[in-house]
Amino acid sequence: MCQANRRENMRKTKEDALKTRENILNAATDLFSTKGVEATSLLEIANHADVTRGAIYWHFKNKCEIFEALHERMHQNFIQIVMEDLETDHPQPLKQMEAVCSRLLTSLNDDILKRQALTLFLMKCNYIGEFSDFVAKQKQCKTQAMMLLKQYLERAQKKGLLPADSDIDILMTSINCYLKGVLIIYLSDPDDFDIKDMAPKLMRLFFSKLA
Amino acid sequence: MCQANRRENMRKTKEDALKTRENILNAATDLFSTKGVEATSLLEIANHADVTRGAIYWHFKNKCEIFEALHERMHQNFIQIVMEDLETDHPQPLKQMEAVCSRLLTSLNDDILKRQALTLFLMKCNYIGEFSDFVAKQKQCKTQAMMLLKQYLERAQKKGLLPADSDIDILMTSINCYLKGVLIIYLSDPDDFDIKDMAPKLMRLFFSKLA
DNA sequence: TGACACATACATTCGTGTATGTATATATCA
DNA sequence: TGATATATACATACACGAATGTATGTGTCA
Numbered sequence: 001m002c003q004a005n006r007r008e009n010m011r012k013t014k015e016d017a018l019k020t021r022e023n024i025l026n027a028a029t030d031l032f033s034t035k036g037v038e039a040t041s042l043l044e045i046a047n048h049a050d051v052t053r054g055a056i057y058w059h060f061k062n063k064c065e066i067f068e069a070l071h072e073r074m075h076q077n078f079i080q081i082v083m084e085d086l087e088t089d090h091p092q093p094l095k096q097m098e099a100v101c102s103r104l105l106t107s108l109n110d111d112i113l114k115r116q117a118l119t120l121f122l123m124k125c126n127y128i129g130e131f132s133d134f135v136a137k138q139k140q141c142k143t144q145a146m147m148l149l150k151q152y153l154e155r156a157q158k159k160g161l162l163p164a165d166s167d168i169d170i171l172m173t174s175i176n177c178y179l180k181g182v183l184i185i186y187l188s189d190p191d192d193f194d195i196k197d198m199a200p201k202l203m204r205l206f207f208s209k210l211a
Numbered sequence: 212m213c214q215a216n217r218r219e220n221m222r223k224t225k226e227d228a229l230k231t232r233e234n235i236l237n238a239a240t241d242l243f244s245t246k247g248v249e250a251t252s253l254l255e256i257a258n259h260a261d262v263t264r265g266a267i268y269w270h271f272k273n274k275c276e277i278f279e280a281l282h283e284r285m286h287q288n289f290i291q292i293v294m295e296d297l298e299t300d301h302p303q304p305l306k307q308m309e310a311v312c313s314r315l316l317t318s319l320n321d322d323i324l325k326r327q328a329l330t331l332f333l334m335k336c337n338y339i340g341e342f343s344d345f346v347a348k349q350k351q352c353k354t355q356a357m358m359l360l361k362q363y364l365e366r367a368q369k370k371g372l373l374p375a376d377s378d379i380d381i382l383m384t385s386i387n388c389y390l391k392g393v394l395i396i397y398l399s400d401p402d403d404f405d406i407k408d409m410a411p412k413l414m415r416l417f418f419s420k421l422a
Numbered sequence: 423t424g425a426c427a428c429a430t431a432c433a434t435t436c437g438t439g440t441a442t443g444t445a446t447a448t449a450t451c452a
Numbered sequence: 453t454g455a456t457a458t459a460t461a462c463a464t465a466c467a468c469g470a471a472t473g474t475a476t477g478t479g480t481c482a
Contacts, residue, residue, distance in 0.1 A: 013481070017427060036337040038249040041471060054429045057473075126247040126335060139400075170412050173396075177413065181392025185384075201381050202388065209420030223461055224447065231461085252437060265463045268439075 021059045023049040025073065026113065028066050033116040036124045037067060037131075064130045071134065074117050079141065086148060093156040098207040101179055105186070105199035119187045122180070146172060161211060171210070178206055232270045234260040236284065237324065239277050244327035247335045248278060248342075275341040282345065285328050290352065297359060304367040309418040312390055316397070316410035330398045333391070357383060372422060382421070389417055 027049035031040040042063060046053045060066045082100060090096040108115045127135045149172050156162050162171075182202055186193045223231065238260035242251040253274060257264045271277045293311060301307040319326045338346045360383050367373050373382075393413055397404045 014426090020427085034337075035339050036247075036249060038247060039337065039339060043471075052429050053472090055427075058426090058428055062473080123334070124337060126245075126250065128246050128250060167412070170409070170416060173409065174413055174416050177392035177396050178389050179392070180396060181388035181390070184395060185388050185391060198381070198384065201378070202385055205381060205385050225460090228461060254437075263463050264438090266461075269460090269462060273439080 017059075020049070020051060020055055024051065024056055024059060025066065025069060029070060029113065029116045029120060032067075032070070032124055033119040037063070037120075038126075062130075067125070067131065067134075070117065070120070071137070074121060075141070078114065078117070079145070083148065086152060092161065093152055093159070094161055094207055094210060097152065097175075098203045102200045102203045105182065105203075106196050108186070108190075109196050115187065115190065118183065122184060123187060146176065149175065166210075175206075228270075231260070231262060231266055235262065235267055235270060236277065236280060240281060240324065240327045240331060243278075243281070244330040244335055248274070248331075249337070273341075278336070278342065278345075281328065281331070282348070285332060286352070289325065289328070290356070294359065297363060303372065304363055304370070305372055305418055305421060308363065308386075309414045313411045313414045316393065316414075317407050319397070319401075320407050326398065326401065329394065333395060334398060357387065360386065377421075386417075 024045060028040070028045050031044055031048055035044075040063075042053050042056050045066070046056055049055075056066070060069065082104065085100050086097070108118070125131070125134075127138070150168060153162065153166075153168050153171055157164065157166060157168065182199070186195050186198075235256060239251070239256050242255055242259055246255075251274075253264050253267050256277070257267055260266075267277070271280065293315060296311050297308070319329070336342070336345075338349070361379060364373065364377075364379050364382055368375065368377060368379065393410070397406050397409075
């Protein structure tokens with residue numbers, strides 16, 4: 001009962017505080033992904049999360065640190081899933097990769113937060129000023145993913161699933177571009193793109209031609 | 212002689228005025244493409260163009276109108292070239308399209324202004340607030356280009372250069388995604404991507420599999 | 423009773439838009 | 453053709469709101 005009639009200004013327990021932190025991050029994700037990072041003020045984030053700027057400045061040093069936290073959360077939830085999916089040895093690596101890409105894309109249809117996070121980091125962030133530290137981090141992530149992809153393709157080639165004269169570097173870049181292109185075109189107008197229907201077809205079209 | 216010792220504050224002739232207008236637009240293109248539209252102030256643009264904000268407000272109503280002018284210039288110089296290239300009937304439409312894409316991409320290697328303009332409009336603009344009018348314009352451009360692409364592929368299919376059972380819509384989307392992906396990945400770090408070498412190979416890889 | 427988790431209040435800066443100043447190009451007229 | 457008036461192409465100055473960061477207040481959990 002005491003829980004039910006809590007007054008507004010009651011001091012929060014630790015889990016309450018964590019929840020407000022999450023609310024702030026979710027509000028930031030929402031606003032950043034639609035308005036862009038620069039164009040979003042801390043007041044807007046506060047309003048959208050039903051707190052004041054005071055709460056934001058308690059949990060974060062400034063907007064940049066919010067961005068950093070989002071980047072961290074993204075890195076945890078997202079990349080890791082793809083990674084561990086790809087690392088398991090599969091008899092048909094190309095089929096697996098196609099399936100992973102397909103699943104990654106179709107999963108965005110229902111997961112709004114993931115979609116927003118991707119929109120934010122793929123389309124709405126320009127790493128300038130205080131954000132310039134992220135360039136190195138982003139680049140590191142990218143090369144890491146590319147290395148994984150490369151190993152993967154080499155494995156496929158050794159198994160005879162790719163022509164022996166295929167240029168792995170070109171293939172790698174090609175896949176990277178294609179996937180990013182699909183992602184960005186989908187994310188730029190999700191309502192205009194039936195990703196559940198299109199993703200498998202688009203992936204099929206691409207991967208079927210590689211063998 | 213009078214020309215040589217012109218004082219700073221001499222009033223400009225009409226062509227001088229047009230030149231300062233161009234300077235402002237070029238400065239805006241440079242800053243917008245690196246810092247993003249929102250993060251760039253009119254003062255920065257003015258400094259970068261060696262004028263004051265007074266000059267900017269003389270030529271343009273506000274930042275949005277600068278963006279509009281850039282969009283217009285882009286539309287003139289850029290889309291048109293691709294269009295008229297594709298409209299001429301060619302015996303091998305797919306080869307032609309591959310060549311057009313390849314040329315478009317490699318041309319960016321030397322044309323900094325074109326590169327910046329593309330960077331700006333593909334990666335650094337979020338159409339919100341006053342800029343929301345551009346969404347419709349952008350969408351119209353896109354559907355127009357897509358229609359052209361579709362006609363093109365249908366022509367190729369009728370000539371027997373594409374399998375009769377190819378899904379033109381998927382193909383269309385696929386090409387669109389691929390090209391945009393290559394563009395964005397190149398533009399996001401041009402120094403890390405030898406476009407002159409890569410573009411033909413990437414296009415070859417993609418188009419060779421269609422037939 | 424102190425540290426915590428905020429809300430509130432304040433100072434400062436930055437960007438914008440507008441108002442005004444000003445020197446000259448250009449049009450007009452004698 | 454030259455003198456004058458006017459519009460042009462800016463530069464400068466000012467006023468305003470928005471956003472930021474910080475300082476301080478406040479109630480409660482532990």
